[in-house]
Amino acid sequence: KYAHENAQFIPYNRNYEVKWKEFRISDEDKLGEGTYGIVFKGCLVESPNGTVAVKTVRSEVDKSVLLALLSELKVMIYLGQNENIVRLVGACTEFLREGRAYVLVEYCPMGSLESYLREKPYCINDITPDYVNMVNTDSGEEMLSTMDDIISRKDLVSWAIQIARGMQHLQNKKVIHGDLASRNVLLYTKDRVKITDFGLSRQLLNYENYVKKSQALLPWRWLALETLKTLAFTSKSDVWAYGITLWEIFSLGLIPYPGMVWTVDFVDYLEQNHRLSIPKYADEEIYNIMTRCWEPDPKNRPDFEQLEEMLQTLSK
Numbered sequence: 001k002y003a004h005e006n007a008q009f010i011p012y013n014r015n016y017e018v019k020w021k022e023f024r025i026s027d028e029d030k031l032g033e034g035t036y037g038i039v040f041k042g043c044l045v046e047s048p049n050g051t052v053a054v055k056t057v058r059s060e061v062d063k064s065v066l067l068a069l070l071s072e073l074k075v076m077i078y079l080g081q082n083e084n085i086v087r088l089v090g091a092c093t094e095f096l097r098e099g100r101a102y103v104l105v106e107y108c109p110m111g112s113l114e115s116y117l118r119e120k121p122y123c124i125n126d127i128t129p130d131y132v133n134m135v136n137t138d139s140g141e142e143m144l145s146t147m148d149d150i151i152s153r154k155d156l157v158s159w160a161i162q163i164a165r166g167m168q169h170l171q172n173k174k175v176i177h178g179d180l181a182s183r184n185v186l187l188y189t190k191d192r193v194k195i196t197d198f199g200l201s202r203q204l205l206n207y208e209n210y211v212k213k214s215q216a217l218l219p220w221r222w223l224a225l226e227t228l229k230t231l232a233f234t235s236k237s238d239v240w241a242y243g244i245t246l247w248e249i250f251s252l253g254l255i256p257y258p259g260m261v262w263t264v265d266f267v268d269y270l271e272q273n274h275r276l277s278i279p280k281y282a283d284e285e286i287y288n289i290m291t292r293c294w295e296p297d298p299k300n301r302p303d304f305e306q307l308e309e310m311l312q313t314l315s316k
């Protein structure tokens with residue numbers, strides 16, 4: 001369903017090939033299911049203690065899903081390493097003829113930012129909230145681990161900065177993510193987030209604009225106004241999605257545009273300059289950064305370098 005014309009031209013680097021016999025998938029350890037496929041926990045035979053995440057496609061799905069996985073693989077190879085992008089470990093392409101492929105990436109033990117935000121208690125201004133003192137703890141150690149689990153404003157700002165850094169790398173390499181959202185940001189540790197899911201990404205090569213062919217499965221809540229109208233994806237439509245991701249972070253994982261369902265009227269709604277309102281855990285300064293990402297004219301939106309700068313001055 002998705003266009004992957006450009007990724008097709010990126011060569012597959014055979015150095016990444018891992019033989020079927022060289023890794024194990026633990027079937028009972030399914031990490032989850034994405035739009036396209038399944039993610040399993042696994043390991044390399046030579047280093048059984050090193051856990052990896054194995055992405056594959058559901059057997060019954062059509063060919064376009066397999067193509068999306070292969071394009072994701074090639075985009076990851078092209079991107080190379082970056083602190084804030086999930087690292088590619090290898091890929092198994094032996095069974096392509098049978099419609100199967102496996103992409104091995106580093107395992108992020110704390111799962112997606114979206115689920116983390118929704119689960120953890122939050123404390124404003126880094127002051128221990130009362131309920132932490134009320135937790136029935138037998139030892140001080142247990143108390144400390146409870147403290148570790150609490151999200152503070154400092155964490156939220158730090159995650160926002162790291163996502164902007166990872167996106168700078170994409171922007172510089174002229175890769176459009178196309179599906180930036182808190183569900184596609186993983187926590188490696190509490191202090192380190194990494195961007196994932198390049199299944200929808202487009203490698204721009206010489207194109208400044210890239211026009212998608214199908215409207216199926218569009219993540220409309222994250223899409224820029226012009227993308228909804230023309231299906232054109234650019235780095236500046238990634239900036240819009242980044243603003244929505246900021247809103248998710250500072251609402252602690254609410255669904256953007258709560259209660260709304262997709263209709264074409266949503267385009268008019270945005271065109272009349274309606275935007276998400278200030279989320280509960282953001283101050284005016286942070287909300288101001290988000291709204292700059294949602295400027296109707298893409299030229300007026302900041303780029304990822306400017307976004308990092310704006311956030312850096314905040315955290316001081």
Ligand code: ACK
Nearest residue numbers: 031032033039053106107108111112115
């Ligand atoms: O929130 P989660 O536990 O974290 O559920 C989703 C699910 O798989 C579907 O995407 C998890 N997931 C995806 N990639 C990884 C990874 N590299 N390491 C750990 N968990 C992952 C994600």
